Amino acid sequence: MKEKTRSRRDFLHLASKMTSVSIAAFSFGCSIKPSIEKNSTKTALLYGTRYGATKDTAQWIAKGAGDNLDILDIETVDLNTIADRYDMFIIGSGVWIDGVHIRMKELLSAKTNQIEPKIIAAFIVCGTTGKDKAGKKRIEGYFDRFFQPLNNRPPRLAYFGGRMNISKLSEKDRKLLENFYRNILKREFKDWDRTDPKAAKSFGAKISQTAIS
Ligand SMILES: Cc1cc2nc3c(=O)[nH]c(=O)nc-3n(C[C@H](O)[C@H](O)[C@H](O)COP(=O)(O)O)c2cc1C
Structure with a gap:
């Protein structure tokens, strides 16, 4: 419990420190782009995708931010060094039956102490809509599994709709999903797209207002 309290305090301290650094950079008319400004805050948006919806969502969030x-x-990325570089x-990650991207889980487990105080927001991209109680519960379960290695959940969370393009699926995924739709969901297995650029940009803007700039 003490460790959890400390992590939260570390995060708030870091975020407020970074916010003032960023404001200072802007007030001098400088870009805070990490590659250009040596001493400015370096923020990474790290995503895990299989079929691209999470990458698109990451780009919309970045635009909003x-x-x-x-x-x-x-x-x-190099999982051994990435936590120290930003x-x-x-x-953010897509969700595929057994959860989020395996390398995301590896990073959070292996580098918990280094990365946890630096995580200012997190998101998932999935097929579950969260419109009803059952969907909300399922999404909570995805978040639980995503953040299982951490002491606390990140301070800002969001979930976004993904997409399904059957012709792009690997043979293994297509067979698995075909079976899932037919026997479990008892629904037609067809393409869908619930990506939402506007919602993703708005999430990015919210993060930016409170933490990045
Ligand atoms: C093999 C597979 C399994 C999936 N399992 C789930 C799931 O358990 N729950 C869910 O909400 N969405 C599930 N989805 C939907 C994905 O979350 C959605 O397609 C999302 O866009 C994936 O992100 P990506 O496009 O970045 O790979 C699954 C998709 C695939 C291809």
Whole structure:
């Protein structure tokens, strides 16, 4: 419990420190783009995707946040060093039956102490809509599993609709989902798209107002 309290305090301290640094950078007419401004806050938006909806959502969030962060694919980063390379993180993943991206889980488990105080927001992209009680409960379950290695949930959370393009699925995923739709959901297995650029941009703007700039 003490550890949890400390993590929260560390985060608030870091966020307020970073906010004032960013405001100072802006007031001098400087960009806070990490590659340009050496001493400015470095924020990464780290996402895990299989079929691209999470990548698109990450890009919309970044746009809403003012494009002053690095957008990184979890499959291309070094899990040993990434936590030390940035001051703040927004993390997001698609959901595929057994949960979020395996490398995201690996990172949160292996580098909990380094990364947890830096996570300012997190999101998932999934097929569950959250319109009814059962959907909300399922989404809570995805969040629980996503953040299982952490002491606390990140301070800002969101879920977004994803998409299903059957012709793009791997053979394994298509067979699995075909079976799931036919035998469990008892629904027609067809393409759908519930991605929501506006909602994602708005989430990015909210994060930015309170933490990045
Ligand atoms: C193999 C597979 C399993 C999925 N399982 C779930 C699930 O358990 N719950 C859910 O809400 N959505 C599920 N979905 C929907 C995905 O979350 C949705 O397609 C999302 O867009 C995936 O992110 P991505 O496009 O970035 O890969 C599944 C999709 C696939 C392809």
